[in-house]
Amino acid sequence: MTDRLFAGLKPDGLDELAEDGYRRRRSADLARAFATPRVRRRSRRPFLLVASAAAAGLAAATVVVASGETPAPRTPSPAVAAAPVTARSFLLAAASTALREPAESGRYWYVRERTFAKVHHVPGDYTAKLNALRKAQKDKEAGLKGAPERLAAAEKEFEKKVTELKTGGVPELPYAAFSADTRETWRPMKAGETGRSVSNQDVEVTFGSPQDEADWRAAGSPELAEKKPKTYDDGTERVLSIDNPSLNLHNLADLPTGEDALRRRLDDLWKRSPNSADTDKAGYLWQTAVDLMTAPLKPGTRSALFRVLADQPAVTLEGRTSDALGRTGVALSTPAAHELTVRLVVDERSAGLLQYELAEKGKLLLRVALEDMGWSDELGRRPAG
Structure with a gap:
């Protein structure tokens, strides 16, 4: 499965992928929640997703964590007495909320996200092995000039070795360590204009236990995460995701605003x-839904997307929960192939996506908290408000 391959990719090799796609598939086997300051999220408009009787039925839920570690205690959202709503009714209410949102536009679409991940290896070890493979390949290519068939075979073998390196060529750390970092992107709406991404911000490294930290020190205290922010300006048009190479920010406005038409279009895209x-198909739909929820959709298209999701089987309403940044939302989860589970945390007032997760057999592979999204008219400037 392609997503399994992405789950095994090592961070230092991710520059070889489309920047906007790699974090959605990066492995993040968390052992505990990170203590992160609460970040204010701009709400587009304060419409309630559910009527008062329905909203009263959302029960408190806990944040999913992986690896069996016990997270720091959280104060749960207060439970209330009314009967719980269903996942379908919640998604239909979200559709109504999304439809009332005003249509907005701007020069750049801005996203700020915080990713939480288990550190699987010392980054420098991977880089050294990758550079050695590249040097060997360069030397081999120099000796195969004039032999196109042998050169093509050598390139194929090189790609195979890089894939093997990414998916297990570096040994796992013998201790439990975890990283968190923030990334910002400005994507231009006009073709040919330069966009920007700023990664490795507010990097934190923590350990599963005092013994894990002691083992890290005994190993020479290697650097487990690059802490210097990186700024990358690029005029290349970015696809929405690796699953949808035909979609980009410039043609999202062409997506249908009707439920049936959008369902047919998503079927065709799949x-x-x-x-x-x-x-x-179910896994594709929910992963694509995440991609679309973090993109500048028209209100009608966003509403239709929620209605399409409402018709999907086996969606569980988990109730109110706190995301990794301490914000309260409503959690929905659904199974996918290969024993995967997709989990979304949605703001019940604005229908905005707060967080998305991907788990395999109950262990978290990925958790991304959306700190902010919106329009900016200047490269490098965050949205007002």
Whole structure:
């Protein structure tokens, strides 16, 4: 499965991928929640997602964590007495809220996200091995000039070795360590303009236990995360995701605003996806929904998307929960192929996506908290408000 391959990618090799796609598939086997300051999220408009009787039925839920570690105690959202609503009714209410949102526009679409991940290896070890492979390949190519068939075979073998390195060529750390970092992106709406990404911000490294930290020190205290922010300006047009190479920020406005029409379009996109042979339709739909929820959709399209999701089977309403940044939202989860589970945390007032997760057999592979999204008219400037 393609997503499994992405889950095994090592961070230092991710520059070889489309920048906007890699974090959605990066492995993040968390052992505990990180203590992160509460960040204010701009709400587009304060419409309640559910009527008062329905809202009263949302029960408190806990944040999913992986690896069996016990997270720091959280004060749960207060439970209330009314009967719980269903996942379908919540998603339909979200559709109504999304439809009332005003249509906005700007020069750049801005996203600020915080990713939480288990550190699987010392980053420098991977980089050294990758550089050695590249040097060996360069030397081999120099000796194969004039032999195109042998050169093509050598390139194929090189790609195979890089994939093997990314998916297990560096040994796992013998101790439990975890990282968190923030990334900001400005994507231009006009073709040909320069966009920007700023990564490795507010990097934190923690350990699963005092013994894990002691083992790290005994190993020479290697650097487990690059802490210097990176700024990257690029004019290349970015696709929405690796699953949908035909979609980008410039043609999202062409997506249908009607439920049936959008369902048909998503079915067609799934059939044409380069990963459709390895991804079940349900998994594709929910992953694409995350991609679309973090993009500048028209209110009608966003509303139709919620209605399409409301018709999907096996969606569980988990109730109110706190995301990794301490914000309260409503958690929804659904199973996908290969024993995967997709989990979303949605703001019940604005229908905005607060956080998304991907878990395999109950262990978290990925957690990304959306700190802010919106329009900016200047490269490098965050949205007002």
